[in-house]
Amino acid sequence: xxxxxxxxxxxxxxxxxxxxxxxxxxxxxxxDAFVVTSWANITYLTGNVTRMHSLHGLVVSLxxxxxxxxxxxxxxxxxxxxTFLDRGKVIGYPESLIGKPDKNGFDAVIDAIYDLGVASRGxxxxxxxxxxxxxxxxxxxxxxxxxxxxxxxxxxxxGIKSDLEIAVMREAASIADAAIARAAEVIRPGVREADAxxxxxxxxxxxxxxxxxxxxxxxxxxxxxxxxxxxxILWSEDVFREGSQINIELSGHRHNYVAPIxxxxxxxxxxxxxxxxxxxxVSAMDAALNAVRPGRTCSDVANAxxxxxxxxxxxxESRCGYAIGIDWMEPTASLADGDMTELKPNMTFHLMLGNxxxxxxxxxISESICVTDTGVEVLTQAPRKLFQL
Amino acid sequence: xxxxxxxxxxxxxxxxxxxxxxxxxxxxxxxDAFVVTSWANITYLTGNVTRMHSLHGLVVSLxxxxxxxxxxxxxxxxxxxxTFLDRGKVIGYPESLIGKPDKNGFDAVIDAIYDLGVASRGxxxxxxxxxxxxxxxxxxxxxxxxxxxxxxxxxxxxGIKSDLEIAVMREAASIADAAIARAAEVIRPGVREADAxxxxxxxxxxxxxxxxxxxxxxxxxxxxxxxxxxxxILWSEDVFREGSQINIELSGHRHNYVAPIxxxxxxxxxxxxxxxxxxxxVSAMDAALNAVRPGRTCSDVANAxxxxxxxxxxxxESRCGYAIGIDWMEPTASLADGDMTELKPNMTFHLMLGNxxxxxxxxxISESICVTDTGVEVLTQAPRKLFQL
Numbered sequence: 176x177x178x179x180x181x182x183x184x185x186x187x188x189x190x191x192x193x194x195x196x197x198x199x200x201x202x203x204x205x206x207d208a209f210v211v212t213s214w215a216n217i218t219y220l221t222g223n224v225t226r227m228h229s230l231h232g233l234v235v236s237l238x239x240x241x242x243x244x245x246x247x248x249x250x251x252x253x254x255x256x257x258t259f260l261d262r263g264k265v266i267g268y269p270e271s272l273i274g275k276p277d278k279n280g281f282d283a284v285i286d287a288i289y290d291l292g293v294a295s296r297g298x299x300x301x302x303x304x305x306x307x308x309x310x311x312x313x314x315x316x317x318x319x320x321x322x323x324x325x326x327x328x329x330x331x332x333x334g335i336k337s338d339l340e341i342a343v344m345r346e347a348a349s350i351a352d353a354a355i356a357r358a359a360e361v362i363r364p365g366v367r368e369a370d371a372x373x374x375x376x377x378x379x380x381x382x383x384x385x386x387x388x389x390x391x392x393x394x395x396x397x398x399x400x401x402x403x404x405x406x407x408i409l410w411s412e413d414v415f416r417e418g419s420q421i422n423i424e425l426s427g428h429r430h431n432y433v434a435p436i437x438x439x440x441x442x443x444x445x446x447x448x449x450x451x452x453x454x455x456x457v458s459a460m461d462a463a464l465n466a467v468r469p470g471r472t473c474s475d476v477a478n479a480x481x482x483x484x485x486x487x488x489x490x491x492e493s494r495c496g497y498a499i500g501i502d503w504m505e506p507t508a509s510l511a512d513g514d515m516t517e518l519k520p521n522m523t524f525h526l527m528l529g530n531x532x533x534x535x536x537x538x539x540i541s542e543s544i545c546v547t548d549t550g551v552e553v554l555t556q557a558p559r560k561l562f563q564l
Numbered sequence: 565x566x567x568x569x570x571x572x573x574x575x576x577x578x579x580x581x582x583x584x585x586x587x588x589x590x591x592x593x594x595x596d597a598f599v600v601t602s603w604a605n606i607t608y609l610t611g612n613v614t615r616m617h618s619l620h621g622l623v624v625s626l627x628x629x630x631x632x633x634x635x636x637x638x639x640x641x642x643x644x645x646x647t648f649l650d651r652g653k654v655i656g657y658p659e660s661l662i663g664k665p666d667k668n669g670f671d672a673v674i675d676a677i678y679d680l681g682v683a684s685r686g687x688x689x690x691x692x693x694x695x696x697x698x699x700x701x702x703x704x705x706x707x708x709x710x711x712x713x714x715x716x717x718x719x720x721x722x723g724i725k726s727d728l729e730i731a732v733m734r735e736a737a738s739i740a741d742a743a744i745a746r747a748a749e750v751i752r753p754g755v756r757e758a759d760a761x762x763x764x765x766x767x768x769x770x771x772x773x774x775x776x777x778x779x780x781x782x783x784x785x786x787x788x789x790x791x792x793x794x795x796x797i798l799w800s801e802d803v804f805r806e807g808s809q810i811n812i813e814l815s816g817h818r819h820n821y822v823a824p825i826x827x828x829x830x831x832x833x834x835x836x837x838x839x840x841x842x843x844x845x846v847s848a849m850d851a852a853l854n855a856v857r858p859g860r861t862c863s864d865v866a867n868a869x870x871x872x873x874x875x876x877x878x879x880x881e882s883r884c885g886y887a888i889g890i891d892w893m894e895p896t897a898s899l900a901d902g903d904m905t906e907l908k909p910n911m912t913f914h915l916m917l918g919n920x921x922x923x924x925x926x927x928x929i930s931e932s933i934c935v936t937d938t939g940v941e942v943l944t945q946a947p948r949k950l951f952q953l
Binding site: 224248255370373388511 | 565566567568570571613614615616617637638639640641642644645646658659662663691692693694695696697699756758759761762763765766767769770771777778779780781783784785787790791793794795796797798799800801881882883886893898900903920922923924925
């Protein structure tokens with residue numbers, strides 16, 4: 176039997192609006208067909224959140240209202256179920272393309288380009304993310320096409336969210352907040368890190384009481400003493416101890432939109448240095464938030480942070496954040512000195528103030544934020560404090 | 565202060581043994597320096613399980629005992645802590661390489677190649693996974709190097725595990741089993757899918773009572789009615805109902821080694837078709853397991869499965885499994901008709917018998933298995949049944 180359509184995260188009109196923006200950019204750059212291979216960009220244009228481990232491509236043609244999604248056959252029912260696409264626009268390719276040295280799923284994508292009649296026109300590819308042999312296959316099998324590099328074209332379009340997307344990101348933020356609250360309840364001396372993470376992760380999936388559930392998970396980062404000087408470690412095999420410091424980065428997920436948050440926890444009284452760094456960072460975060468408004472640049476926000484932090488006698492080497500949305504980071508704007516991206520309403524960022532000062536000492540705090548018409552909305556709302564447990 | 569070394573998953577001798585095998589292959593192919601960019605291959609050669617989101621590379625030189633790991637500065641303490649490498653062999657590159665259009669972390673990797681004195685020799689790259697602009701950067705900045713494509717070279721070496729690795733995979737399998745047992749406890753009519761997944765995921769992190777904890781998570785796949793005809797959906801926003809069928813694929817993790825498992829659950833009495841398919845698959849699984857022994861091929865195992873399944877009146881389109889180890893799938897051998905890879909002791913596979921017959925009907929069962937000197941060891945040990953809840 177045919178699979179039915181599932182509930183959609185956004186109405187059809189929202190996807191058509193997004194596609195119209197992409198097509199307008201395609202027309203400007205004389206791209207007739209755009210092969211989108213980035214997973215996040217496919218989610219954006221179709222609503223698909225099926226985990227596609229095999230090669231796949233979304234072919235956006237200037238000459239068709241709906242794009243064509245080419246995926247491994249076994250993934251086609253999931254894509255029909257989850258996306259707004261007409262079922263005829265989801266093409267499942269056969270198993271004979273799996274695990275072969277000479278053929279793969281991109282051959283099916285190329286076949287679809289021929290079927291759509293756009294094989295000898297301007298062809299957009301996300302070359303920046305495409306492995307070299309794949310790019311070569313497109314060139315070899317589409318000799319008449321004029322290939323145009325469209326890396327990050329859609330990522331930049333994704334930068335300004337619709338109000339519907341912001342509503343979903345608020346839900347994601349409420350899930351992140353619930354997980355931070357759970358962390359404050361379960362991190363205790365004598366508890367295995369893994370047992371605490373089990374509880375916190377469960378909260379990321381359940382979401383807040385009576386609220387929306389998380390729809391996915393991203394790696395849960397927990398850097399506890401003596402690992403607080405580094406950001407990207409998952410939990411360890413240790414047991415929490417009196418005096419331990421714990422830096423956590425986690426996120427809430429809704430329909431693949433992500434709202435990250437970072438908080439620092441101390442079992443017992445924090446050291447004087449940690450306390451001073453926390454005070455400095457919170458004060459510098461206020462300065463950064465005050466700097467957010469349409470017309471300002473990413474660089475303005477970063478420098479407001481850096482200047483205030485330096486007044487407190489601290490320095491941060493890394494950028495202060497980055498654009499967020501589907502699948503966590505958008506590889507576009509950075510809250511960094513010299514990034515002249517202009518802030519516009521409904522841009523969203525992870526204001527990420529993690530600061531790793533020594534090999535064995537660092538501190539984290541962050542918020543997911545949204546630029547509004549007049550300033551900023553902080554989406555995450557967990558207490559902005561150094562948690563003492 | 566300098567960060568201390570953390571507990572290591574394997575002794576130094578184990579890593580040196582793995583490196584010796586890689587270097588021997590490098591020498592055969594006249595590769596003096598091998599830039600390893602695959603995350604799983606870096607874990608294999610160093611023990612690193614830090615989540616490195618930024619560009620990185622492990623430079624294995626024929627002329628050095630230990631390889632050189634080049635990572636973003638903030639990740640260096642984590643890599644020093646987790647790996648067997650001398651701290652001088654972990655190079656953290658500066659923040660000035662992050663978020664720039666013209667420079668990135670691969671420039672630091674190339675600098676390290678010059679520093680190691682191997683810039684004008686045979687240079688191995690994993691070109692199959694490297695984005696085209698990155699491959700171009702290596703060519704441009706290393707004009708004297710003779711570039712040799714070493715895609716999957718280490719992946720194939722990883723295929724035969726040491727006894728130490730098998731012991732870790734047994735632990736991972738015990739975690740997967742604990743999560744399946746939890747699923748049978750918490751999937752009930754009226755429960756939100758997310759609330760059940762929260763419990764099952766917590767079990768994947770806690771591990772079995774008194775046993776090892778999970779050290780990472782991979783996407784938890786739950787395809788419930790009407791989505792059982794597709795494999796790669798995460799949980800949905802639905803509530804379980806009387807009569808629901810639930811197909812689960814999950815995994816246990818230890819030190820980045822993964823043991824996956826699939827089981828099918830039915831709330832209430834399963835349909836006759838589901839029951840018959842289950843009986844056929846279990847019988848065909850027995851045939852496949854009986855076919856596993858050194859000297860046989862992957863194709864032999866797959867065909868033992870297919871022939872038995874067909875005797876029961878069913879067919880499976882997709883392959884019956886694939887090599888597993890670090891980070892789930894190894895992109896090498898498939899349990900598929902025509903894959904002539906010879907089975908050897910300590911090869912491990914996901915014997916993956918998921919079978920998606922209609923858009924809205926499928927069934928899953930699988931085991932993580934290990935080839936022994938005389939046959940097979942089934943690592944996962946959850947009851948091999950159609951769970952009726």
